[in-house]
Amino acid sequence: MASQSVLTPQSEDFPRWYQDVVAKAEMADNGPVRGTMVIRPYGYAIWERMQSEMDARIKRTGAKNAYFPLFIPESYLHKEAEHVAGFSPELAVVTHAGGEKLAEPVVVRPTSETVIGEFMAKWIQSYRDLPLLLNQWANVVRWELRPRLFLRSSEFLWQEGHTAHATNEDASAYALRIHSEVYNDFLVNVLAAPTYLGIKPPSERFAGATNSMTCEGMMRDGKALQMATTHELGQNFAKAFNIYYQSEEGQSELCFTTSWGASTRLVGGLIMTHGDDAGLLVPPRLAPVQVVVVTVRDEPEVNEAADRVAKSLLDADVRVEVDRGRGSFGRRVTDWEIKGVPLRVEVGPRDLAQGIVTVVRRDTGEKSPHGLDELASAVPAMLETLQRDLFASAQSFLVDNTHDVSSVADAIDAAKDGFARLDWDLVAGEGESELNAQAVSVRCLQRRDGSMPVSDDEGDLVCLVAKSY
């Protein structure tokens, strides 16, 4: 289907395939400091598209962007006991600055609940200031001993939302809205990535949360990747940072807070959700380049026709690039396949003589001739079809590789190349340790009908378990 690949096949060595794609699609490089990452222009263009799609959804929920400092006093982290225990092993600490030893060391933010909590306490006076809905796009640092580009890096980019509410109900409802209208909507409708939506078991919750909601995607090797999480923090951080408000009745009340994030891990998730042996495959709604127009030969009429084609697509709001490079046609095609551009328009002298060009789908390899006059109207529909097909294919993969089992032993077996689903009652407690001993973990809890439980103790739940990134 695709041209001869220059990548390690997925079936031969999946981690190696992943590394090959990241390198050969020019997505990222390792930085000079252990675990850090250089995001190259093509990888960053994909991240910018993710940002813009998520940012629009976040703003629609009423949240506003702000920016809080990179450096946090070490003492802040100690204010919430579980939080500091969760993050201490991963902290990077600045001890010297401006040529002097600092009186109090500062940590590089691993996440910003603490510093934002401090300012929420300052800004919130009365119920009129609630809900306070904030988001920031920022870099964070969590020291990684076994880094992998995009998946686990010592520094990564993300958005972190932080909100404060008058009641628990309002906090829960808002968190659910983020989980569903921001993350799940983005994953389904832009990334074409179906996930299991559920809540984390207590052992896997965010440090300091009372409830964590997750979107768990299945990668092409059957492992799980947590694509985005939304946390209800109850009053834990409000207590630690004195986030009080005066109620309509004039009482001083503690707020309820939430936090939620999605990061450059999503780029890793994209690669492993849709990639194949020919490389990356970017869903059209996400793709920074939706169509590449490739000239078959470097001839004036061909180049001019390619420019006209590109212009007509641009006018139809298609994100298009022209490749009339000098290298061999086959080599250039392979490179664009590795980069996962959804559609390729091949412009050659023989086709042109008949007034046509050839459109090639990156996912199926299917070729179709198109008249120059109708191309610009045909392409947007083809992109939408491809988008839908990618989702359907990922959805089948998810379903086909999720196995209903009835024991922890069978779950461990099933998790060799997919997810297992079984009664949470069979797992909670001892079972979870048995799974963990085999590097399998509980990814999320659901009700039997697949809906989201309110809490892990509502009874009659199932869990999805898998190996994970």
Add this chain to the structure above:
Amino acid sequence: MASQSVLTPQSEDFPRWYQDVVAKAEMADNGPVRGTMVIRPYGYAIWERMQSEMDARIKRTGAKNAYFPLFIPESYLHKEAEHVAGFSPELAVVTHAGGEKLAEPVVVRPTSETVIGEFMAKWIQSYRDLPLLLNQWANVVRWELRPRLFLRSSEFLWQEGHTAHATNEDASAYALRIHSEVYNDFLVNVLAAPTYLGIKPPSERFAGATNSMTCEGMMRDGKALQMATTHELGQNFAKAFNIYYQSEEGQSELCFTTSWGASTRLVGGLIMTHGDDAGLLVPPRLAPVQVVVVTVRDEPEVNEAADRVAKSLLDADVRVEVDRGRGSFGRRVTDWEIKGVPLRVEVGPRDLAQGIVTVVRRDTGEKSPHGLDELASAVPAMLETLQRDLFASAQSFLVDNTHDVSSVADAIDAAKDGFARLDWDLVAGEGESELNAQAVSVRCLQRRDGSMPVSDDEGDLVCLVAKSY
């Protein structure tokens, strides 16, 4: 003209006025770690608009966004001698991470020439890879002993562009394009901020540059603010980082590089270029809120009319917000004036009975009645007029407060409340020290006709000198 102010008047205490505006327009707060800054939603919305306008211009020059790591090995900085000397006093150093002392300390980037130089050397093979045009939006850290929000903060946000070229001519031409088509165009056409365009004298150049171009704005107190700078780095960083390319003739050649940046300082520049005793004044093309629709009374018909007005403006692509808060009308008006929203539409029952609303210009206080049916077509034109008037007013201020003088002593005198312009020959050398001793510096060099010289030694130049932020 404006309602009774709650701010310190500019004439009474300009620095205090600035602090008041930053606090009361809810632009920013001091962070908990010395010199760091919390950018609040309104301040951040302004920065996001600046980003989006500059980003579009940067992309038009062909540069692509990427992301390089926050942490840089300390040894990298030592590779370019002037560079390390320039930045050493301001570095923040991470000595511990992941619970252990690091073998080599890492610095938090004060700027990214060094790490980007390292990767340019890796990515550039031949002349076909040139020019390599990169940009990143990132936070950087330069430890500040006397921090001021937006103007000097230990951490700030910026874009930094880094490019590599085959020839000095190409590097110079591209740098000039950034200086003029990105920075000056943005400053003039969006920020409505006229500046002096020139080159820095050798003493004021970026650490490691062969030439630095600058846009020097005049603040309302007559001091200078460097709004954006563009550096030609010659082959200094190419030598230090081995950035070679193979020429068409097969020779190995050193590249020429450039770097260029604009930061959240621009928000400080905005405040001090256009602000008055009533607060901030945001030029319409920049403003995140161009029009605020304020209800005079909290009555159902008034609220409905306000929503209809907002809807009609939104449909005319105006960025609009509705304020039908419960506080006193006067207080709400004052708050929007402090925030500098360019136009205010007042919706009250008496006007409504006649089918009109009142539009108030933030800059002049001028009020005009408008029929509900023609408002949406009138407002965009009013915004453009206001934009032009702001530029014209800032331009007059710049011209009126620039004094042509013929001695260093007179220049020092003129710099008490404005800029002085005098022959560079009178200043170069000793004169510069005399100025510096009085906290006056050479902001830029120009030709007599105001155009940009190629180099500081081309002769017959003038310099603009001022106190500065």
